[in-house]
Amino acid sequence: MSSNILRKAYNKRPSSIISRYQSISKLFLSSSNPQIQSTDFYSSIDKPQHHASKFEFLSKNASGVSLASNKRLNFSCGCSLNNTRLLFSTQAAVQPSTADGLTVDAIVANQWTILDESESDWKSHASAIAQSIRLIKKRLQWEKLKVRLEMLSFQLEKPDLWDDPVHAGKISREHGSLMGKMKLVNGLEQELIEHIDMIKLAREEEDHDLESESVKALLKMRQSVKEKELEALLAGEHDSCSCYIEVQAGAGGTESMDWAGMVMQMYKMWAERRGYGVTVVDEMRGEIAGIKRATIKVDGEYAYGYAKAEVGAHRLVRISPFDAAKRRHTSFAAVAVTPILGDGSHHVQINESDLRIERYRSGGAGGQHANVTDSAVRITHIPTGITAACQNERSQHQNKASAMAVLQSRLDQREMARQAQMNSQYTQSLTDNSWGNQIRSYVLHPYRMVKDLRTNFEVSDTDSVLEGEIDDFILSFLTDSMDKENE
Amino acid sequence: MNLSSLARLSSLSTVFASRTLNRSIAFKPISCSSSVSVPHAPTSLNPNLPLFLRPPTFTATLSDLQKWQNWAKNLASSIGSSFTDSDNGPDSEILHRELNWLIEDALQNPKPLLTRNDSDHDIVLQLRADLGDLYTLWKQRIEKRRPFQYIVGCEHWRDLVLSVEEGVLIPRPETELIIDLVDDTIKQNEELKEGLWVDLGTGSGAIAIGIGKILGDSGRVIAIDLSPIAVQVASFNVNRYNLQDKISVKQGSWFEPLIEFEGRVAGFVSNPPYIPSGHIKGLQAEVGRHEPILALDGGEDGMSDLLHLCKGAALMLKPGGFFAFETNGEDQCLFLVDHMETIHHDSFHNLKIIPDFAGIQRFVTGIRI
Numbered sequence: 001m002s003s004n005i006l007r008k009a010y011n012k013r014p015s016s017i018i019s020r021y022q023s024i025s026k027l028f029l030s031s032s033n034p035q036i037q038s039t040d041f042y043s044s045i046d047k048p049q050h051h052a053s054k055f056e057f058l059s060k061n062a063s064g065v066s067l068a069s070n071k072r073l074n075f076s077c078g079c080s081l082n083n084t085r086l087l088f089s090t091q092a093a094v095q096p097s098t099a100d101g102l103t104v105d106a107i108v109a110n111q112w113t114i115l116d117e118s119e120s121d122w123k124s125h126a127s128a129i130a131q132s133i134r135l136i137k138k139r140l141q142w143e144k145l146k147v148r149l150e151m152l153s154f155q156l157e158k159p160d161l162w163d164d165p166v167h168a169g170k171i172s173r174e175h176g177s178l179m180g181k182m183k184l185v186n187g188l189e190q191e192l193i194e195h196i197d198m199i200k201l202a203r204e205e206e207d208h209d210l211e212s213e214s215v216k217a218l219l220k221m222r223q224s225v226k227e228k229e230l231e232a233l234l235a236g237e238h239d240s241c242s243c244y245i246e247v248q249a250g251a252g253g254t255e256s257m258d259w260a261g262m263v264m265q266m267y268k269m270w271a272e273r274r275g276y277g278v279t280v281v282d283e284m285r286g287e288i289a290g291i292k293r294a295t296i297k298v299d300g301e302y303a304y305g306y307a308k309a310e311v312g313a314h315r316l317v318r319i320s321p322f323d324a325a326k327r328r329h330t331s332f333a334a335v336a337v338t339p340i341l342g343d344g345s346h347h348v349q350i351n352e353s354d355l356r357i358e359r360y361r362s363g364g365a366g367g368q369h370a371n372v373t374d375s376a377v378r379i380t381h382i383p384t385g386i387t388a389a390c391q392n393e394r395s396q397h398q399n400k401a402s403a404m405a406v407l408q409s410r411l412d413q414r415e416m417a418r419q420a421q422m423n424s425q426y427t428q429s430l431t432d433n434s435w436g437n438q439i440r441s442y443v444l445h446p447y448r449m450v451k452d453l454r455t456n457f458e459v460s461d462t463d464s465v466l467e468g469e470i471d472d473f474i475l476s477f478l479t480d481s482m483d484k485e486n487e
Numbered sequence: 488m489n490l491s492s493l494a495r496l497s498s499l500s501t502v503f504a505s506r507t508l509n510r511s512i513a514f515k516p517i518s519c520s521s522s523v524s525v526p527h528a529p530t531s532l533n534p535n536l537p538l539f540l541r542p543p544t545f546t547a548t549l550s551d552l553q554k555w556q557n558w559a560k561n562l563a564s565s566i567g568s569s570f571t572d573s574d575n576g577p578d579s580e581i582l583h584r585e586l587n588w589l590i591e592d593a594l595q596n597p598k599p600l601l602t603r604n605d606s607d608h609d610i611v612l613q614l615r616a617d618l619g620d621l622y623t624l625w626k627q628r629i630e631k632r633r634p635f636q637y638i639v640g641c642e643h644w645r646d647l648v649l650s651v652e653e654g655v656l657i658p659r660p661e662t663e664l665i666i667d668l669v670d671d672t673i674k675q676n677e678e679l680k681e682g683l684w685v686d687l688g689t690g691s692g693a694i695a696i697g698i699g700k701i702l703g704d705s706g707r708v709i710a711i712d713l714s715p716i717a718v719q720v721a722s723f724n725v726n727r728y729n730l731q732d733k734i735s736v737k738q739g740s741w742f743e744p745l746i747e748f749e750g751r752v753a754g755f756v757s758n759p760p761y762i763p764s765g766h767i768k769g770l771q772a773e774v775g776r777h778e779p780i781l782a783l784d785g786g787e788d789g790m791s792d793l794l795h796l797c798k799g800a801a802l803m804l805k806p807g808g809f810f811a812f813e814t815n816g817e818d819q820c821l822f823l824v825d826h827m828e829t830i831h832h833d834s835f836h837n838l839k840i841i842p843d844f845a846g847i848q849r850f851v852t853g854i855r856i
């Protein structure tokens with residue numbers, strides 16, 4: 001009967017971890033209640049109490065999850081900034097642990113064999129999850145993140161913080177986002193520990209239903225945490241932004257313009273596959289085929305995080321259909337990617353008087369003389385010489401607004417690169433990739449192969465790649481560079 | 488001057504009347520060749536609802552639409568740069584883009600056409616016009632050089648989408664800047680922001696609506712046009728942007744209907760006809776063959792209406808009031824400024840000539856002393 005009740009609780013959505021635990025503690029009496037503690041449930045009696053208390057403290061603040069078994073120690077520790085700071089300086093030492101003192105690190109250290117997912121072995125699942133958590137931490141640059149958080153909390157405490165509201169806004173945004181990451185990881189660690197406690201408990205009770213359900217829950221977690229591994233690749237400050245992708249044909253006339261057109265088409269299809277919105281902002285077609293250059297806007301979460309992996313020169317080798325002599329040609333297309341920062345997080349304030357705004361591709365007397373549907377606008381930022389153009393909107397006003405947005409993000413990116421150079425401490429080295437760097441080679445003749453020169457990842461189905469199946473290239477690059485970088 | 492302008496007015500009105508007549512015969516509204524006829528006019532104001540506002544009562548499979556699109560694309564490609572070479576008309580790249588916009592306006596949900604989903608060729612799309620109508624429209628675009636904006640019944644202008652049809656000038660991108668000039672002015676002058684503005688020769692109502700949207704709560708606009716079609720279309724657009732309490736559209740000649748506001752107007756804005764009569768024949772086909780001559784012909788040197796309006800500005804504006812006129816270019820700007828400095832030298836100051844984004848000296852602005 002007890003297991004039935006438990007199962008009901010168990011089947012609820014994730015928040016049920018708490019309720020489940022509560023029901024367990026009610027049914028079986030919690031270990032943390034010394035008077036009625038039944039040591040049978042745990043192999044180890046001397047569970048370090050301070051451990052639990054600190055954990056309680058942590059979980060209250062960091063993940064909002066509270067262990068019912070520790071209710072007794074539920075001292076108040078609100079969220080005042082002082083406490084927060086204390087929290088960050090202490091939590092490095094604290095890790096959630098099972099009733100018998102097992103921590104995530106200990107699980108990793110145990111090196112339990114990781115079997116296939118289909119094997120219903122809790123130790124294997126637990127081990128896999130613990131490994132994933134460790135990888136996530138690594139990708140989040142855990143140690144740096146903690147230092148950074150501490151620094152940010154320190155700054156947030158300053159009484160004069162809001163004297164500079166722009167700076168304050170920036171700090172609080174970053175603080176919020178890093179806190180989110182910290183909570184995520186803390187939550188995962190805790191969840192793993194709770195699952196293990198449950199399994200052990202079920203075993204003690206010889207409740208096989210409960211045990212198998214707990215193992216299933218663990219398996220589920222193993223799968224979801226795998227996805228989080230990927231998400232952790234995109235933890236850069238601007239990774240979640242939408243972005244612009246710009247493709248420019250290299251030297252070599254029609255063949256390379258055609259190639260630039262193919263590359264742009266590949267990104268359009270990739271973006272559509274991922275469910276992103278795609279709009280052409282600026283496009284300069286080649287006279288015969290392809291494009292001289294083009295810029296698209298890719299709208300959606302993490303568009304920049306993924307697309308930034310594409311920055312660089314892309315090389316094509318094939319027999320050119322534009323060469324009557326049917327010779328083999330090598331051509332290049334350069335790809336640049338710019339994040340679109342949200343309002344209020346711009347790094348550069350554009351001065352209207354620094355701009356030169358021009359209508360282009362306009363000839364003749366204009367005004368009432370001309371009927372045009374083309375109202376292309378190019379904006380030049382005179383001090384930097386950076387330009388942006390848009391011609392795909394239906395009014396000049398909108399073309400100007402779009403071009404301004406492109407210009408803004410280019411200036412922002414330039415400024416971020418400058419700042420990154422100045423303080424190389426907490427930066428994303430990926431964006432530094434100059435777009436002259438050759439990153440990938442697409443060979444269509446004499447054999448067919450797309451190969452990433454950074455990761456050596458390769459695919460022989462060139463058509464699928466050119467139709468936008470580039471996720472594997474992106475992920476392998478992100479994994480590689482992330483995991484290398486944090487070594 | 489009075490006499491000649493009167494004469495011109497009456498001659499234009501004749502032209503105008505004959506064109507209207509012409510139009511009602513020649514211009515068959517984009518109608519449903521299908522038997523399921525659609526009530527096109529929910530409001531009696533405008534008989535020609537822009538395509539994008541019509542109900543999506545037609546259907547076609549994706550593959551049928553794509554076949555039509557290929558036909559239309561090929562037709563556009565066949566033009567190459569011949570229109571550009573002959574009269575600075577659109578080349579095939581621009582026509583291709585127009586084609587995409589036509590499809591965008593015709594489709595209830597333009598999204599799926601962008602993707603290449605080879606598998607679902609027979610998905611059924613909801614259209615706002617029958618494929619047969621689209622065929623006729625696109626042929627008119629290419630073969631008759633009918634302006635794209637008349638084809639789809641609207642023009643995107645600033646952040647507005649304005650209904651337009653034969654008989655009404657399609658607002659030009661250059662003219663958008665007048666709103667920026669007004670905006671700059673009223674930002675610095677609260678009194679003007681809350682005052683009475685007039686848009687003379689309002690056409691589709693573009694300038695009036697653009698100004699109406701940036702004025703303060705008590706700011707008002709009177710929009711005037713001689714053409715009854717312009718008055719109809721402008722009223723429709725004003726209603727569509729829900730500005731009927733702020734903007735009143737009146738039929739009449741220039742500032743005649745405004746006599747009661749003499750000396751009380753805060754802003755006086757116009758894009759009057761300014762093309763010299765001799766240039767009308769050589770205009771780009773889209774303009775010369777399809778747009779109303781009443782909106783284009785500015786008399787022998789193109790300045791008749793502009794000069795008339797200078798007088799109006801002197802008469803109507805209150806001290807500190809602002810005016811902005813669009814012109815044909817540098818010559819007209821210089822002439823206007825010179826004229827004002829000599830003939831109306833005690834009426835205006837702060838006269839400025841302002842270029843458009845193509846670098847052509849396009850606008851004259853000033854302040855009533």
Ligand SMILES: C[S@@+](CC[C@H](N)C(=O)[O-])C[C@H]1O[C@@H](n2cnc3c(N)ncnc32)[C@H](O)[C@@H]1O
Binds near residue numbers: 658713717
């Ligand atoms: C060049 S169009 C400008 C239309 C509109 N304001 C725009 O910018 O798109 C000139 C307008 O002046 C109108 N017009 C011509 N003669 C007029 C007159 N005597 N009185 C009032 N309006 C007149 C025409 O009907 C036409 O709508």
